Amino acid sequence: MTPAKTVCRQLRNLQRWMPLLTDITSTLLAPRGAISASGAHVVRDLADIITPALDAPEEGPDGVRTYQGFYDWAKDWALSADLPPDGDPVYQLITRADVLHGTWDDWEAFTEDLERLHERIARLTGNAPRTIGPCIVAGCTENVTQQQTRSGASGPLECARGHSWTTIGCYRKDAARAITKPGISLTAAEIRDIYPDLSRERLKKWAQRGKITHNTQGYDLAEINALMQKVC
Ligand SMILES: [Zn+2]
Secondary structure, eight states, rough: OOOOHHHHHHHHHHHHHHHHHHHHHHHHHHOOOSSOOOOOOOOHHHHHHHGGGGGOGGGGGGGGOSSSHHHHHHHHHHTTTTSSSSSHHHHHHHHHHHHHHHHHHHHHHHHHHHHHHHHHHHHHTTTOOOEEEOOSSSTTEEEEEEEEEEEEEEEHHHHTTTOOEHHHHHHHHHHHHHHSSOOOOHHHHHHHOOOOTSSSHHHOOOOOTSOOEETTTEEHHHHHHHHHHHHH
């Protein structure tokens, strides 16, 4: 089940991105050289006339093409969740997400709809998240993604089930700690970066006692992971 915080993030993203979509639509539909040389008469902007008719509510999230369409889509869901009919439906869904998550029968259907809309608008507005790699939480089969913006990657790394990491460094360290396959050798400094509490002395002792493999490339990561699991 999609966590409430993921839903809030997706709704906030859509609030930010929908105006960009309108920009794209306007750019596509804007007539070239709309202002007449004489300025005698105002040429109507084709985008202003056509845009309101672009939405196709019957197509669900695939038919949302303008900010108004997004607003109407959110209003339908807010009504079906018995939220008060006045006020901004997007804001209402964000502020009540925590409660709705546990009580609303249609939560699953809503989050699937939202996920689809979010994915589509992200792609159209150049905000599609990039896939970082598999989720490394035991038993989770989702991918970990990070939001992309025009100024680069930003925000937390997270999977669809809500497991998250604040930076790519944190994700990599957790991924390294999850390695169980022998054969990856890291230097003492690299090991200490992954396990700051593991002293050099202890590492040496383990190698001397034959508990971990130590060669010219360094120490075996999987063997250290197994030992650290016992220690913790
Ligand atoms: Zn996960």
